[in-house]
Structures are given as C-alpha cells and as structure tokens.
Amino acid sequence: MKYQRFLANKFFKSKKHGFLSFVSIISIVGIIVGVFALIVVLSVMNGFSSDLQEKIIGTRAHIYISSMFGGINNYEKYIPEIQSIKGVLGVSPVSSSEIMIKAGDSVTGGILFGIDKASFEEVTSIEKYMLTGGIKEIEQDEVIIGSELSLALSSSIGNDITIISPNVKILPNGSLLPKTIKLKVGGIIKTGMYEYDKSFLYTTLENFNYLFDAKKSSTTSIYVKVKNVYKTKELMKKIQKKLPDNLFMRDWIDMNHNLFTALHTEKFVMGLILFVIILVAGINIIVTIVMLVQEKKKEIGILRSLGVTQKGIRKIFLLQGIYIGGLGTAIGAILGVLTCVAIKVFHIQIPGGGSVYYISVLPVQFELFPDFVLIVAGAMIITIIFSLIPANWAGKLDPIRAIRYE
Amino acid sequence: MNEKIIELRNLHKSYEIGKNKQLEVLKNITLEVKQGEVVGIVGVSGSGKSTLLHIMGSLDHPTAGQVIYKNEDLYQYNDEVLSNIRNSNFGFVFQFHYLINELTALENIVLPAMILKNSPKNYEKGRTLLKEVGLYDRIDHYPNELSGGELQRIAIARALVNAPNIVFADEPTGELDNENSEKVFEMFLDIVKKHGTTVIFVTHNKEFAEKMDITYRLHYGKLEGI
Structure with missing residues (x-):
C-alpha cells in the first residue's frame, strides 16, 4: 500500500x-x-x-390512419396492402367518437370505439386489461366499459346502458332527436389510466356505424401495430405510398408529444x-x-x-x-x-x-x-x-x- | 580526512515584523560540516538555533546565502527534489517527539521508509531499530501509551530508518527530566556513532555540548566556535 x-x-x-x-x-x-x-x-x-x-401503446394504436374528409370508406381494400409491409404486425379498422351514456338516472360523457373484434386484438394489448369478459367474446348487443365508468354509472356485467350519439335528426317540429342504441355491459376493462377507464367504451364497428349513420364498410381510422414502436416514422413513409392522398397518418409519439x-x-x-x-x-x-x-x-x-x-x-x-x-x-x-x-x-x-x-x-x-x-x-x-x-x-x-x- | 558533507555560505535569515521592519535572526553564517561529525550548536533561547537547523535541513528557506549539500545548493531544487533529499538523506528529531498518534510505534518508525519506497523490508528495518532503542516490547503501542523518554527514542529510531547522511536534532531532550534526558542523549550518541551518521545537534545543555566533536555558539545571529 x-x-x-x-x-x-x-x-x-x-x-x-x-x-x-x-x-x-x-x-x-x-x-x-x-x-x-x-x-x-x-x-x-x-x-x-x-x-x-x-x-x-397497449391500448391505442402505434400508427393512426385517418381521412382528411370524415371517414375512410372501403377500408377493407387498404388493410391487406398495409399488412404486406415488413414490420407491420396488425391492422384493424377502429372508429371513435364522443358520445353520451345513460344508465338509470346517471348520465355521463365518454368515447365510444367501434372495433372489428376479429382484428382489434392484433393492434392493441387491451385484452390483458380486461377484468371480466373479452374483446373476442363481445356480442353484437354488448359493450365493454372502463372500470371507473362502470362505477360512475353503477353498471356492471349484464346491465343495460344507452349510448346517445351526437348525430341528431331534426324532427318536423324543429326539435332534435339524437340517435341512441341500448347495449348490455359485456365486459369491464381496467388499464390503470384513470382517464381511459373513466371514458372509454368498446362495441362492434357495426353498432358504431349504425349510431353514426355511417356506411357499413367505413371507419374513422385504421389502427396499425408495428414491430418496433420507435421506428414508426420509417414505416409511415412506406404505408403512405400505398394510400390515397386524402388519408394521413400520425403515430403514438405525435399523438402524445406534449x-x-x-x-x-x-x-x-x-x-x-x-x-x-x-x-x-x-x-x-x-x-x-x-x-x-x-x-x-x-x-x-x-x-x-x-x-x-x-x-x-x-x-x-x-x-x-x-x-x-x-x-x-x-x-x-x-x-x-x-x-x-x-x-x-x-x-x-x-x-x-x-x-x-x-x-x-x-x-x-x-x-x-x-x-x-x-x-x-x-x-x-x-x-x-x-x-x-x-x-x-x-x-x-x-x-x-x-x-x-x- | 573526512569529506565535507554540508556547508553554509553567507547565510542570512530575517523576518518581517512590521512595515519596513526586519528582524535579522541569522547574520552571514558560514559553516562546514564533515561526514560523520557530531556538531553541537548552543545558544540562548531565541538565538535562532532552530531556524538555522531548519534551514540546513531544507525545511525553511534562507533570506540570502547558500546551503551546499554534496556540492550542490539545496535551494535550487523544487519541492519534489527537496522532499526526496529530506526523506532519504536527512533525519529529524525535534524537541517534541512529533509522532503520529494514529500510528503504532513500529508504523511511526517505518513511515519515512514507506515514503521512500514501499517494501516489506521496511518493517524488518523498523523492528531492528526498535531493538536498538530498547523498545521492541512496545512495538504495537500507540504514542499515547508511551512515556516521554520512550516517545523520543521512537522519534530517534524514525530519524534513522532511511540510514540518513545527516540527522538534525533540535533539543531532543528538552522536554525530558534530567535522568531521562541523559539516557536518551547517551543512547542517541551511541546509535549515530555506530551508524556513522553526521549530526547537527542543537542544545543549551553544556554537558551535552562538551560531548560533541565540535561545538558552535549562536550569539546575536552569528556563529562562533567554542
């Protein structure tokens, strides 16, 4: 030493x-x-x-494809093309919009997702957050709601809730009639994100399109899941080449930049x-x-x-x-x-x-x-x-x- | 004829004691010391004996003049070289033992050797010196467990561990009672003579001074032969 x-x-x-x-x-x-x-x-x-x-990333898409002019019609034709790109793991049509929910005397706002239950699982990891029920098991007359929303509405599995669309009809007497749909709670989801659990609802794309008077083969967005979440920008360039000019993309980083x-x-x-x-x-x-x-x-x-x-x-x-x-x-x-x-x-x-x-x-x-x-x-x-x-x-x-x- | 080992040439030392006021402690001192000589320096308290010793031992700088050691001016060197000379060529024994309280007797003795070179032989040398100063049974004792005489004997052993050419002793028995003082002095003389070490010994004890090969008196800043 x-x-x-x-x-x-x-x-x-x-x-x-x-x-x-x-x-x-x-x-x-x-x-x-x-x-x-x-x-x-x-x-x-x-x-x-x-x-x-x-x-x-788990509950939302890695890349969102939307239209500059409302919904995306005939989305089916784009899906195989996007799926063929190397690095893309899944593609699914997902519509979403703000709605009102009524259950008994309780009324609250929320965001309704219309999903294709066959492919939705390919683009999100939402299944792992399900408390009861499952995305794949969702029936035509069912809706999956967040755990906080379930508490707010005092509604659990099997209870009916009414979803009220902002899409309204004007009656001859001038009053407004919103379009509604009554669905049964078929599953409860808990992501741990309060905002998500308080306002998110998932139902079939058909129900969504019915509620918003949309065409059967239309969606408000296409969700894309990719292999490497940090290389979305490169993939977006490749995807854009396969899409018409009126469709644009944002990735999860852009959506949550702030x-x-x-x-x-x-x-x-x-x-x-x-x-x-x-x-x-x-x-x-x-x-x-x-x-x-x-x-x-x-x-x-x-x-x-x-x-x-x-x-x-x-x-x-x-x-x-x-x-x-x-x-x-x-x-x-x-x-x-x-x-x-x-x-x-x-x-x-x-x-x-x-x-x-x-x-x-x-x-x-x-x-x-x-x-x-x-x-x-x-x-x-x-x-x-x-x-x-x-x-x-x-x-x-x-x-x-x-x-x-x- | 023994060779000259250290020489002082026209050495001056003064201190500033106020605005434009100088206290001249050493005045034009010239001295030659030969290899193996035991040189005594006597003088009253405050005469500058310790200052002279410190300057000779490279611990303090002169105001003017030179200290020639082995034909070279000591104060031409930087701190690194001067420290190395001090470590391997000089040994110091002060009035107070100045042992390091955190170290045992053996560790205190071995310390200069460790500074020179880290070697397991250092401890061997330390043990031999402990035997020479008659304190081998105190090998693991700390300074606060030793008497005044014992502490000074350890300090002497420490000064000799690197087999220095010169030992500078600044009234090493000044803090001891008469009996211990004589014992330590005799032991010190025996050892340095046995090792053939040159000694510069500052004292105000006349009896001790008489036992030196040559003695000088420092009087009003000037060195006079006795």
Whole structure:
C-alpha cells in the first residue's frame, strides 16, 4: 500500500476525535441523502413515464390512419396492402367518437370505439386489461366499459346502458332527436389510466356505424401495430405510398408529444433540484476537510519534514474526501436500488389512487444507464472537485509554521 | 580526512515584523560540516538555533546565502527534489517527539521508509531499530501509551530508518527530566556513532555540548566556535 493511502486510511478511521467524526458523518449523510433521493425519484419518474407509455401503446394504436374528409370508406381494400409491409404486425379498422351514456338516472360523457373484434386484438394489448369478459367474446348487443365508468354509472356485467350519439335528426317540429342504441355491459376493462377507464367504451364497428349513420364498410381510422414502436416514422413513409392522398397518418409519439415532453422536462428539472443536495453535501466535504487539515496541521508539518511532497500531502487529504464521497455514494446507491426493488416488489398504492393520478400503483423503473451511472459519477466528480480545494491548501502549508505553532 | 558533507555560505535569515521592519535572526553564517561529525550548536533561547537547523535541513528557506549539500545548493531544487533529499538523506528529531498518534510505534518508525519506497523490508528495518532503542516490547503501542523518554527514542529510531547522511536534532531532550534526558542523549550518541551518521545537534545543555566533536555558539545571529 502506498503511504498516501496508508495514512489516509489511518486518519479516516481515527476514532480519537469524536467531533471530526461527527462532521465526517454529516458529510457522508448528505451524500447518502442526495444519491438516494436522485436514484429513487428518477427511477419512479422513469417508471411513471414507461408505465404511461406502455398503457398508451397497449391500448391505442402505434400508427393512426385517418381521412382528411370524415371517414375512410372501403377500408377493407387498404388493410391487406398495409399488412404486406415488413414490420407491420396488425391492422384493424377502429372508429371513435364522443358520445353520451345513460344508465338509470346517471348520465355521463365518454368515447365510444367501434372495433372489428376479429382484428382489434392484433393492434392493441387491451385484452390483458380486461377484468371480466373479452374483446373476442363481445356480442353484437354488448359493450365493454372502463372500470371507473362502470362505477360512475353503477353498471356492471349484464346491465343495460344507452349510448346517445351526437348525430341528431331534426324532427318536423324543429326539435332534435339524437340517435341512441341500448347495449348490455359485456365486459369491464381496467388499464390503470384513470382517464381511459373513466371514458372509454368498446362495441362492434357495426353498432358504431349504425349510431353514426355511417356506411357499413367505413371507419374513422385504421389502427396499425408495428414491430418496433420507435421506428414508426420509417414505416409511415412506406404505408403512405400505398394510400390515397386524402388519408394521413400520425403515430403514438405525435399523438402524445406534449405529455412525453412534459415528463422529460419534469424529470430533468427534478434531477437538477435533487442534484443540489449533492452539491450542498459537496460543500460539507470542503468544510470537513478544512477542519481535518486544521486539526492535522502538526502531522502535515511532521510528514513534510519526513520527506512527503506537497503532492503527497494533497493526495492524502484528497483521499479523505474520496472516502467520504465514496462511502456516501455507495450507501446512497445501495439504499436507492434497494428502495426501487422494494417499490417494485411491494406494489405501493398511491394515496388517492386513480381518482387523483393516472395510475394507482407507484411505478418504478431503474435505469443503469444513463441515470444510475450519471448520478454515481456526478457525486464522485463533485466530491473530487470539492476535496481538491482544501487538499491543495493542505499541500501548500509551510511545514515549519505547522510544527512551530502547535 | 573526512569529506565535507554540508556547508553554509553567507547565510542570512530575517523576518518581517512590521512595515519596513526586519528582524535579522541569522547574520552571514558560514559553516562546514564533515561526514560523520557530531556538531553541537548552543545558544540562548531565541538565538535562532532552530531556524538555522531548519534551514540546513531544507525545511525553511534562507533570506540570502547558500546551503551546499554534496556540492550542490539545496535551494535550487523544487519541492519534489527537496522532499526526496529530506526523506532519504536527512533525519529529524525535534524537541517534541512529533509522532503520529494514529500510528503504532513500529508504523511511526517505518513511515519515512514507506515514503521512500514501499517494501516489506521496511518493517524488518523498523523492528531492528526498535531493538536498538530498547523498545521492541512496545512495538504495537500507540504514542499515547508511551512515556516521554520512550516517545523520543521512537522519534530517534524514525530519524534513522532511511540510514540518513545527516540527522538534525533540535533539543531532543528538552522536554525530558534530567535522568531521562541523559539516557536518551547517551543512547542517541551511541546509535549515530555506530551508524556513522553526521549530526547537527542543537542544545543549551553544556554537558551535552562538551560531548560533541565540535561545538558552535549562536550569539546575536552569528556563529562562533567554542
């Protein structure tokens, strides 16, 4: 072992000076709190973003094809052509529109999806969110509703609900008559996304077209599921070549751009704020080492008389800082990772649950790179930079003054 | 005839003690010390004995003049070289033991050798020196577990671990009672003579001074032969 490390170890472990140990502990705790908080908070934010993304991708299409002029007629002719493109996993016609729902005395708004039950499963992972019933088993006179909507309407499996279309007929006396359809609740779905569970309803495309007086072979959009969700733009170019000019496309990223940008910005700002904790802890390290140097002035003089260079003294005290920072970072990182594991394993419920937030369970996604690596590297870099300042000062101490004035 | 090992040429040292005021501690000091000599420097308190010793040992810079060690001016070197010379060529024993409290007796002795080169032989050397100063049974004791005389004997062993050419001793028995003071002094002289080490010994003890090969008095900043 080199003498610098040997002495740094001896000074660091010294139990004689309780006061100094206390200051060192404060510095170490500061780093622990900073690193721990950064890892946990950023992992939860990653989890939140990833969970949201998974649900959005799982319940909605990767690529949406719509018409500039209302619905898409004769959609059947486009489906095989889109399906033939490499990288496309599924294609399905899906109509959607805002509607009103009435069940008993309860009336609320919602979004009705008219689906082709044979192909809908190919474009979404919605089946895995079904509490009861299933997309494939949906009958002509049935509707699948979200779990929150089911609660709001006090309607469960087998109950009738009336769906009221905004498509109205004008009667001879001038009054408006909306078109309605009475359907039985055939399934309940729970995605965990409150907005979805509160307002989404799924029925057959035929029912939808009836309600909106649309042609049998028309749809408002075509959903496309792709193999790689991050390569939708490339596929969109290929699909566009097979479609007439009046049809246009948007992918899941375009549709949720603001949401993901907000999440990304929030994560960045939160990371920045929490990083300040590490900065403060770094300043603590300066104070700790300054106090250590002050206390070890005599030893610095002795070491210089024994032939230790200024560089050697600097290294001894730099190592002290690295020990404090390293210990704090290691403990903080271990605690942070363990907390992330605990959040994942114990499915911690969010107070207020889905009625307040999009999700009911605290999500977490630990990312080794860049988050974890950046946090650990950042903490260590701050430690080294902040330790260098007092270590440099220690190296420049006059050995004679250090000995004489003790 | 022994070779000259260290030489002081027209050495001056002064301190600023206020605006435009200088306190001249050492005035035009010239001295030659030969290999293996035990040189005593006496003088009243505050006469500048320690300052002279520190300058000779490369711990403090002179205001003017030169310290020639092995035919080279010591103060032409940078910190790195000067520290290496101090480590491998010089040994220091101060009035106070200045051992490191966090290290055992053996570790304190071995420390200069570790600074020079990290080798398992260092501990062997340390053990041999501990035997020489009669403290082998205190090998794992920390400074706060040793008496004043024992601490100073450990400090002497530490000064000798790298087999230095010169040992600078700054009143090493000044903090000890008469009995311990004599014991430590005799032991110190025995060891350095056995090792053939040159010694510059600062003291105000006349009896000790008489036992030196040559003694100088520092009087009003000037060095006079006795």
